[in-house]
Amino acid sequence: MVRGVGGFSMFVAESFAALTSTRKLPRRILRSVYEQGAVCLPVVAIVGLFTGLVLGLQGYHVLSRFGSEGLLGTMVSLSLVREMAPVLAALMLIGQSGSALAAELGIQRNSEQIAALETMGVNSLGYLVAPRLVSAIFVYPAQAALFVVVGLWGGALSGSVLLGVDSGVYWSAVERAVEFRDLRECFIKAATFGLFSTAICAFQGYFADRNHSASGARAVSAATTRAVVFSSIMVLVADYLVSSFFVGA
Amino acid sequence: MNNGSPTLLSIEGVEKSFHGRTVLRGVDFQVPRGTIFTVLGPSGTGKSVLLKCIAGILKPDAGRIVFEGRVLDRDSGARAEFRRRCGFLFQSNALFDSLTALENVALPLEQTTSLSKTEIRHRSREALDQLELLEFQDRHPGELSGGMQKRLALARAIVTQPEVVLFDEPTAGLDPLRRNAVFAMIAKYQRRFHFTALVVTHDVPEALAASDRVALLEKGRICFEGPPEEFSASEHPMVRKFRDSTEALAATLSDIRGDQSVSK
Numbered sequence: 262m263v264r265g266v267g268g269f270s271m272f273v274a275e276s277f278a279a280l281t282s283t284r285k286l287p288r289r290i291l292r293s294v295y296e297q298g299a300v301c302l303p304v305v306a307i308v309g310l311f312t313g314l315v316l317g318l319q320g321y322h323v324l325s326r327f328g329s330e331g332l333l334g335t336m337v338s339l340s341l342v343r344e345m346a347p348v349l350a351a352l353m354l355i356g357q358s359g360s361a362l363a364a365e366l367g368i369q370r371n372s373e374q375i376a377a378l379e380t381m382g383v384n385s386l387g388y389l390v391a392p393r394l395v396s397a398i399f400v401y402p403a404q405a406a407l408f409v410v411v412g413l414w415g416g417a418l419s420g421s422v423l424l425g426v427d428s429g430v431y432w433s434a435v436e437r438a439v440e441f442r443d444l445r446e447c448f449i450k451a452a453t454f455g456l457f458s459t460a461i462c463a464f465q466g467y468f469a470d471r472n473h474s475a476s477g478a479r480a481v482s483a484a485t486t487r488a489v490v491f492s493s494i495m496v497l498v499a500d501y502l503v504s505s506f507f508v509g510a
Numbered sequence: 511m512n513n514g515s516p517t518l519l520s521i522e523g524v525e526k527s528f529h530g531r532t533v534l535r536g537v538d539f540q541v542p543r544g545t546i547f548t549v550l551g552p553s554g555t556g557k558s559v560l561l562k563c564i565a566g567i568l569k570p571d572a573g574r575i576v577f578e579g580r581v582l583d584r585d586s587g588a589r590a591e592f593r594r595r596c597g598f599l600f601q602s603n604a605l606f607d608s609l610t611a612l613e614n615v616a617l618p619l620e621q622t623t624s625l626s627k628t629e630i631r632h633r634s635r636e637a638l639d640q641l642e643l644l645e646f647q648d649r650h651p652g653e654l655s656g657g658m659q660k661r662l663a664l665a666r667a668i669v670t671q672p673e674v675v676l677f678d679e680p681t682a683g684l685d686p687l688r689r690n691a692v693f694a695m696i697a698k699y700q701r702r703f704h705f706t707a708l709v710v711t712h713d714v715p716e717a718l719a720a721s722d723r724v725a726l727l728e729k730g731r732i733c734f735e736g737p738p739e740e741f742s743a744s745e746h747p748m749v750r751k752f753r754d755s756t757e758a759l760a761a762t763l764s765d766i767r768g769d770q771s772v773s774k
Contacts, residue, residue, distance in 0.1 A: 284621050369606075376567045377604035381618040381670075382593035388621065 272386070272467070273460045276394055279387030286392060293396035297358045297459075298403065304353050309408035312345055313337065313415020320416070321424045330426050334434025337416035338409075342443045346408040348500050351401060351454035355492045359462035362393060363488035366466025367481035375467070390463045394456060401455025402448040409447070446507045453499055458492035465491070515542035518706050519564070519674060523573035526559055533559050535730035536573065541674075541723075546700055546707040548717040550741075551727035552752065557710035558601065560727065561678050564708070565598050577674075592674075594622065597667030597705070601679040603659050605651040605666070611638060612647040615666045622670065637669040638662075640702070657688055661695065668703055675700075677709040681716065689713055693720040714753060718742060726752060 280286065320336045366389060369375050378385040413435060421428045469484035470476075519541040526534040533556035541547045551557050562568040564575055566582065566589055574581050580588035605614050616634040619625055625633070638644045641661040651659055660680065667675050677696060681689040693716040700707045710727075711717050717724060718738040725735040726749055733748045734741060741749060 373600045373602050373604040374606055376562075377598065377600060379567060380565045380593065380596070380598040380676075381622060382590065383618065383621040 269460070269464050272390075272464050273394070276386045276390040276460075276463075279384045280391045280395070282384055283387035283391060289388070289392035290396050293393045294400055296361070297354060297393070297396055297400040301354050301357045301404065302407070304357055305350050305404045305408055306411050308349055308353050309346070309411035310415040312349060312408075313341065313412035313417075314419045315415075316340055316345075316412070317416035317419030317424070321420050321426065330420075331430050332434060333416070333420045333426050334431040334436075335438040337420070338413060338435040338438050339443065341409045341412040341416075342439055342447045344500070344504075346405040346412060347401075347447050347450040347454060348496060350404045350408040351451065351458060351496045352493055354401060354404060354455070355458050355462070355489055355496070359458055359492055360485050360489050362459065363462040363466035363469075363485045364481055366390075366463060367469035367484045370467065370469050371477060371481060386467075390467065393459050393463060397455035397459035398452050399455075402451040405447055405451035442507075446503070450500060450503050453503060454496045457495050457499060461492045461495060462488040464488075515544050517541065518543035518578065519708065520576040521560075521564065521573070522576065524560065524563055524570045524575065525572040526556070526563060526568065526570050533730055534563070534570070537727065537730070537732055539725050539732050539735050541706060541708055543673075543706055544704060545722035546697065546709065546720055548709040548711060548721040548724045549727050549732075550712060550714060550717055550724055550752065551710070552712060555727050556730055557712075557727055558678050561598075561676050561708070561710050565596065565676055566593065594670070595673045597670065597672035597675040599660075599663050599667045599675065599677045599680055601682050603651070603663040605659060605663055607651050610648050610650055611643060611654070611662050614651065614662060615669050618666065618670050634669060637665040640699075641665045656684065657691065660684075660692060664695065664699065668699065668705065671703070672705055674706045674708065677707060677711075679711055680709065681711060681713050689716050693717070696720060728752070 283289065316337045317333065320333050320340075321330060324330050324332055324336065366375075369389070375385045375389070378388055417428065417431055420426045421431050465484045465488035466481075469480045472480045472483055475483050517540040521537055521539050521541075524534055524537045525532070537560055539547075539549075549557055549560065559568060563570045564582075576582070577588065577592045580591075582589045582592050606617065609617065612631075612634055615637050616630050619630045619633060623630075635644060635647065638647055641664060643658060643661055643665060646654060646658065651662065654662060664675075680696065681692045684692060693713075696707055696709065697720045699705075709717065709721070718741060721738055723736065724738055724741050725732050726741070727733075728748045734744060734746050736744075741753070744750070744753075
């Protein structure tokens with residue numbers, strides 16, 4: 262356990278250190294932004310929309326018991342901004358781009374592409390891993406923001422259009438409820454999840470050959486599974502820790 | 511000194527084990543500059559492990575590798591210098607399947623030199639042209655035949671104009687005609703670009719025809735080293751056993767066919 266955490270920490274530190282020696286870095290980062298951002302955009306938007314729809318529906322029925330339908334915008338917006346957007350967007354990104362990253366690096370390890378980079382004198386961590394870590398720090402908050410926007414519209418659709426809450430009441434409640442510190446919490450959480458989940462996925466794929474119980478395609482498959490499971494657990498654990506910090510602060 | 515040429519690369523007492531299983535038991539030989547040096551040996555004797563130790567992919571448990579008089583430690587300046595002056599052709603080619611042929615060849619120039627974009631493109635296209643792949647520059651490796659992939663991997667290995675090129679089983683999985691073509695390619699480009707080639711293979715006839723010197727790796731040690739003519743004439747039991755394995759196979763097959771014809 263301690264050895265694993267130490268190895269992981271060294272992996273992340275060496276990846277960031279390799280940024281200084283990587284050529285054509287902006288191009289590599291932009292490519293990662295495309296892989297994590299543009300490619301995953303539809304999934305995040307769809308999940309955001311349906312999360313908002315469900316929040317609007319369930320929230321309306323709970324709040325109507327107390328005659329507080331006017332607080333629907335508050336409930337939907339704070340749920341999305343503080344918890345659901347960073348967490349669910351991160352889980353979607355792990356499922357799509359994180360698993361792809363682990364599988365890609367695992368295959369590159371198996372087919373000696375990583376060894377080829379090293380023999381060429383190219384730092385494989387700088388070329389393959391570091392640009393993904395940098396882009397994740399920005400893409401995950403951006404995807405969380407998209408999730409919030411689409412989710413709020415989903416809440417409005419079910420709460421106002423379908424269930425009859427006044428649209429002006431809904432949006433003014435949203436405006437009053439969300440403060441700067443809520444947005445800060447959302448983006449800090451998303452950036453934290455992005456950095457750590459991408460690092461976990463990259464670590465699992467990069468060292469797919471260290472698995473002594475499997476080799477070849479099975480090792481890649483096992484590495485991808487571990488990447489998704491560990492990253493998802495990390496997101497929930499980190500969510501609790503970051504939330505505790507903000508609640509305490 | 512070997513073959514009249516000064517020694518470029520010296521392998522001294524290299525040992526390597528994996529999980530308690532010893533693969534290399536003190537390998538010693540010297541590679542003269544400007545030659546094709548081939549390490550022969552049956553499958554599983556550690557030829558690829560030896561090459562990966564030389565390339566710095568694996569760290570030897572004992573012994574040392576000396577390049578132009580400087581010991582290649584894993585993270586030393588000499589190792590970095592060796593990497594700049596060495597090309598490696600992997601058994602699996604290790605081409606980047608998401609990059610085109612041109613991008614694959616340009617990769618080491620982009621990442622390890624400060625050449626301009628124009629110069630990188632010019633040099634990469636030149637390397638592809640020399641290996642008769644220019645018309646396929648926009649294709650991905652998966653769209654090329656096995657032989658073309660091998661040539662593309664060689665183009666990538668030589669585009670930085672290395673002084674040493676390491677070939678890991680360059681003919682693995684190829685039919686006899688393609689095996690001949692690959693060794694002819696190594697010989698042709700070694701003479702054109704004047705690099706030193708270190709090849710590991712188990713293809714005896716092709717290696718003997720193309721190499722300036724050969725060594726035989728058996729049970730983790732070098733049991734023969736010399737010119738191909740000496741290898742062909744050697745009475746060393748391991749050399750004879752390995753050299754005659756093709757004839758032994760032909761004799762066995764002949765016996766089997768004979769038995770079948772008798773039973774009919």
